[in-house]
Amino acid sequence: MKSFRKELWFELPKRRQLINITPEVDAALRESGVREGLCLVNAMHITASVFINDDESGLHHDFEVWLEKLAPEKPHSQYRHNGGEDNADAHLKRTIMGREVVVAITAGRLDLGPWEQIFYGEFDGRRRKRALIKIIGE
Secondary structure (H helix, E strand, C coil): CEEEEEEEEECCCCCCEEEECHHHHHHHHHHHCCCCEEEEEEECCCCEEEEEECCCHHHHHHHHHHHHHHCCCCCHHHCCCCCCCCCHHHHHHHHHHCCEEEEEEECCEECCCCCCEEEEEECCCCCCEEEEEEEEEC
């Protein structure tokens, strides 16, 4: 069995942003040489997320509006976590959107549904962060 590890690094200019990372994950899969197995992609920071959904701008806007209703950024004083920091909402948004995804690898390809794409969700950006790709299989 093969094992492959790669990190994707991000330094996004906005506090919140969704990035389609499917092409980068596809490239890592090709680099790994794995034909049958599993691919894990996870955010390595507690204010970021990795999730699977449709790459449609209206949906991205809907996520932003929905997440802001569930865990509004302001006022910062509403959160006990916000003492020296102002990112409690980002921790909550990450919990809602999830830490990682696992995708089957079949015949050397990510076995995604017809509209599925892999996203990195940033909820407290403007600093360097990473996501991990771990691929295992044969």
